Amino acid sequence: MSLEGALAVHRFGLGARPGEIEAASRDPKGWLVAQIGTPAEQPVAPDGAAFPGSGVLVRQEQEMIAARRAAKAGDTEAQKNQAGGRLKIFTDEMAGRFQLGFATTRPFAEHLVWFWTNHFTVSTTAGRTLNFAVAFEREAIRPYIADTFENMLLAVASHPAMLVYLNNVASIGPHSRAGERTGKGRNENLGRELMELYSLGVDGGYTQADVIALANILTGWSLDPQASSGFGFFPNRHEPGPQILRGRRYNDDLRSGIQAVRDLAHDPHTARHIATKFATYFIADQPSPQSVVRLETVFNKTGGNLKALAAAAVEDPAAWTPAPAKMRSPVEYVTAGYRLLGLPRGDNAAQQIRAAMGSARNMGEFPMTASSPNGWPLVSDAWTGPDAVLNRIEWAKQVGARMPPDFNAATVADAGMGPLLAPATRTAMARAESQGDALALLIASPEFQRR
Amino acid sequence: MHFDRRAFAKSVAAAGIAAAFDAKAHFAFAATPDDRRLVVVILRGALDGLAAVPPHGDKDYAEVRGALALPTEGAGAIHDLDGFFGLNPAFTNLKALYDAKQLVVFHNICSPYRDRSHFDGQNVLEAGGTSPHLLQDGWLNRALAPMGLANGDGALAIAQTPPLMLSGKVQTASWMPAVLPAPDELFLDQVRALYAGDAVLKASLSSALALQASAQGAMDDPASTGMQRGKGGAYGDLTPLFQGAGKLLAASGGPRVATLEASGWDTHVTQGAGDGQLARRLTALDTAIEALRAAMGPDVWNKTAVVMATEFGRTVHPNGSGGTDHGTGGAAFLFGGAVAGGSVKAEWVGLGQGALKDGRDQPARTDLRALFKSVLVDQMGVSRAALETRIFPDSASASPIKGLIRV
Numbered sequence: 001m002s003l004e005g006a007l008a009v010h011r012f013g014l015g016a017r018p019g020e021i022e023a024a025s026r027d028p029k030g031w032l033v034a035q036i037g038t039p040a041e042q043p044v045a046p047d048g049a050a051f052p053g054s055g056v057l058v059r060q061e062q063e064m065i066a067a068r069r070a071a072k073a074g075d076t077e078a079q080k081n082q083a084g085g086r087l088k089i090f091t092d093e094m095a096g097r098f099q100l101g102f103a104t105t106r107p108f109a110e111h112l113v114w115f116w117t118n119h120f121t122v123s124t125t126a127g128r129t130l131n132f133a134v135a136f137e138r139e140a141i142r143p144y145i146a147d148t149f150e151n152m153l154l155a156v157a158s159h160p161a162m163l164v165y166l167n168n169v170a171s172i173g174p175h176s177r178a179g180e181r182t183g184k185g186r187n188e189n190l191g192r193e194l195m196e197l198y199s200l201g202v203d204g205g206y207t208q209a210d211v212i213a214l215a216n217i218l219t220g221w222s223l224d225p226q227a228s229s230g231f232g233f234f235p236n237r238h239e240p241g242p243q244i245l246r247g248r249r250y251n252d253d254l255r256s257g258i259q260a261v262r263d264l265a266h267d268p269h270t271a272r273h274i275a276t277k278f279a280t281y282f283i284a285d286q287p288s289p290q291s292v293v294r295l296e297t298v299f300n301k302t303g304g305n306l307k308a309l310a311a312a313a314v315e316d317p318a319a320w321t322p323a324p325a326k327m328r329s330p331v332e333y334v335t336a337g338y339r340l341l342g343l344p345r346g347d348n349a350a351q352q353i354r355a356a357m358g359s360a361r362n363m364g365e366f367p368m369t370a371s372s373p374n375g376w377p378l379v380s381d382a383w384t385g386p387d388a389v390l391n392r393i394e395w396a397k398q399v400g401a402r403m404p405p406d407f408n409a410a411t412v413a414d415a416g417m418g419p420l421l422a423p424a425t426r427t428a429m430a431r432a433e434s435q436g437d438a439l440a441l442l443i444a445s446p447e448f449q450r451r
Numbered sequence: 452m453h454f455d456r457r458a459f460a461k462s463v464a465a466a467g468i469a470a471a472f473d474a475k476a477h478f479a480f481a482a483t484p485d486d487r488r489l490v491v492v493i494l495r496g497a498l499d500g501l502a503a504v505p506p507h508g509d510k511d512y513a514e515v516r517g518a519l520a521l522p523t524e525g526a527g528a529i530h531d532l533d534g535f536f537g538l539n540p541a542f543t544n545l546k547a548l549y550d551a552k553q554l555v556v557f558h559n560i561c562s563p564y565r566d567r568s569h570f571d572g573q574n575v576l577e578a579g580g581t582s583p584h585l586l587q588d589g590w591l592n593r594a595l596a597p598m599g600l601a602n603g604d605g606a607l608a609i610a611q612t613p614p615l616m617l618s619g620k621v622q623t624a625s626w627m628p629a630v631l632p633a634p635d636e637l638f639l640d641q642v643r644a645l646y647a648g649d650a651v652l653k654a655s656l657s658s659a660l661a662l663q664a665s666a667q668g669a670m671d672d673p674a675s676t677g678m679q680r681g682k683g684g685a686y687g688d689l690t691p692l693f694q695g696a697g698k699l700l701a702a703s704g705g706p707r708v709a710t711l712e713a714s715g716w717d718t719h720v721t722q723g724a725g726d727g728q729l730a731r732r733l734t735a736l737d738t739a740i741e742a743l744r745a746a747m748g749p750d751v752w753n754k755t756a757v758v759m760a761t762e763f764g765r766t767v768h769p770n771g772s773g774g775t776d777h778g779t780g781g782a783a784f785l786f787g788g789a790v791a792g793g794s795v796k797a798e799w800v801g802l803g804q805g806a807l808k809d810g811r812d813q814p815a816r817t818d819l820r821a822l823f824k825s826v827l828v829d830q831m832g833v834s835r836a837a838l839e840t841r842i843f844p845d846s847a848s849a850s851p852i853k854g855l856i857r858v
């Protein structure tokens with residue numbers, strides 16, 4: 001087991017499953033890059049079935065809404081059923097997503113998915129997105145981790161979940177037929193965030209006129225239950241006339257709108273913005289300018305190739321400092337714990353997965369529930385508040401209490417941490433009152449909380 | 452997302468208890484009201500026997516214990532038992548059991564293990580072998596079939612997974628409150644030490660604990676004085692576990708055998724005397740024991756024996772940091788309505804330097820297996836033959852002690 005192997009598994013991967021550090025140690029960089037050449041794996045239901053596509057989910061949602069409308073006004077039971085139905089879709093899919101994190105043999109690919117999903121945040125704080133949120137990750141993120149940024153950006157901007165979350169479904173060109181008829185107008189939300197958060201960055205040099213232009217360009221992008229993607233372009237809601245976005249002229253059709261999104265992906269501000277976030281997530285809370293420039297250059301040179309971007313981070317010497325650079329977020333922490341122990345296992349796997357989901361939520365993070373389109377914070381400070389630290393220690397103690405009697409914490413520590421295990425932790429574990437406490441100390445240790 | 456965590460924890464805890472009762476059908480091996488019950492409490496971490504059961508009548512006691520010696524009169528005085536031994540002042544409920552002749556205290560007692568590793572010591576205590584890792588299953592599990600509980604679910608571990616003592620061929624159940632007990636102070640101290648070189652985690656942890664302590668102070672709840680509040684209850688609170696065990700053991704069709712575990716006894720640093728870390732832990736244990744008794748109700752309690760033991764004792768003299776280190780002999784307890792109590796059983800050889808094992812530990816003059824065997828035979832009707840061959844191999848030297856159980 002080499003130090004680089006352990007760093008590859010913990011920093012870029014999701015924490016070591018049994019035997020993983022050993023496998024990675026033969027060629028740590030090669031081990032990582034081999035994981036990211038193809039689309040990410042897809043989560044599945046407990047019976048192995050694929051989750052339905054957005055076309056099905058959009059139709060299903062319409063049926064839910066129709067059923068509720070058909071119910072008598074004031075029928076709170078029907079309302080509750082609808083809310084419960086939405087939540088069930090989300091939590092069932094999330095269980096599949098967590099399980100993939102625990103079990104995947106391509107942890108770097110999965111970690112990339114987590115980064116991109118959070119970058120393009122769709123949050124279920126808008127209740128209607130519950131239906132489509134995880135489908136968003138399945139359809140707009142996972143297929144594109146080894147593709148180009150422009151293809152991912154386009155998949156994101158046209159996905160039902162995003163169109164619902166950032167209110168584009170309610171955005172109507174004021175001069176469109178629908179706008180003239182109803183007096184309703186444009187919603188700038190998606191147009192703004194597509195530039196501010198998802199591509200150019202807040203310092204990306206766009207103006208309010210650009211926001212309005214992009215919002216106009218996106219009018220009529222909405223949900224279509226007839227389409228297998230769930231996406232449809234509705235000309236009667238689309239703002240007529242050409243739009244000038246960042247000095248370029250776009251016609252008032254879908255094809256031109258798609259081109260506008262693609263052009264954003266190739267803007268130099270986008271390269272800078274993405275490189276900075278990527279380095280902050282994978283390399284350090286405050287990455288060096290060199291680290292950012294290296295990624296930015298690769299992004300620009302390859303036309304936003306995301307596999308090349310990830311491989312460039314792997315090649316950055318700054319990513320291989322022995323001292324851990326990042327605090328694990330709660331989802332990363334819980335996942336690393338489950339991978340360390342080879343969980344879930346036994347006949348109540350589903351309950352163990354739900355327990356992990358609840359633990360992450362208690363510690364302060366749950367995927368796709370961030371309070372704003374900014375997503376969950378990328379830096380360590382977010383997870384080291386007093387209450388958060390105590391929550392982690394309590395969780396560690398509880399995991400320790402769940403171990404079978406034949407459990408040997410020292411063996412698990414060696415296999416799971418390799419050279420990253422601090423002597424102080426080893427000593428504390430050897431002195432612990434019980435194997436369970438020894439494991440709890442390992443999981444609560446500074447080096448296990450970080451990556 | 453925001454929710455009231457305390458209210459949530461409470462509702463989950465309540466649901467957990469309810470679920471356990473709903474699940475009583477799982478206990479296929481129905482106990483009749485007349486069946487005797489056995490509870491084993493494992494104290495993980497090596498309880499300081501001289502703190503729990505101070506021999507205040509020993510001429511060397513005050514001197515060898517130094518700052519850890521407890522007063523014999525005034526506030527916080529030792530509860531005297533027989534003019535020589537006493538109970539720690541925290542043990543008010545155990546003292547009441549002693550007065551009701553429902554408690555026997557043992558001293559200078561230990562398993563056959565003679566080294567000083569917690570893991571190995573607990574392995575011997577639980578597996579019932581003569582050395583660590585000799586046996587793969589627990590002595591209490593091997594005793595289930597001889598008790599007539601071979602069909603499973605007659606035994607219950609209050610744990611996430613059964614401890615080694617109850618693990619083996621015979622299937623057993625396990626139960627924990629939905630909200631697990633919060634970490635004990637000692638564990639938090641170990642984590643604090645681990646964070647000594649980590650500015651961020653160190654600052655956050657001490658700030659969190661200070662907040663908990665002041666929140667607790669503001670609550671002004673006399674029942675939890677001196678204990679820090681955790682999110683699911685007081686830190687180190689054992690009561691939910693013991694109370695849950697009591698209710699389950701009392702339920703019709705409930706288990707006849709149960710194990711409970713409590714950690715937080717590895718007091719290497721500033722264990723304190725009349726107050727302090729160890730006193731708080733002993734209070735938590737004493738309170739939990741009373742909760743177990745109360746939850747059982749008088750009828751079931753009268754058929755119950757509880758044996759409470761630790762992997763080994765601690766050094767007689769305080770160490771350089773106000774604590775005690777791993778030792779050998781220590782204290783053990785047998786209590787319950789079925790116990791013929793009101794006595795201290797110890798082959799006492801004094802605390803003078805010549806009496807100590809390796810010049811530092813209380814000696815082991817009684818084999819813990821003798822205590823376990825007595826209870827198995829007299830309380831649970833296990834035959835002597837099964838004892839020597841299967842349950843405790845190579846234990847002929849540890850003969851059962853007579854007269855511990857009311858017949």
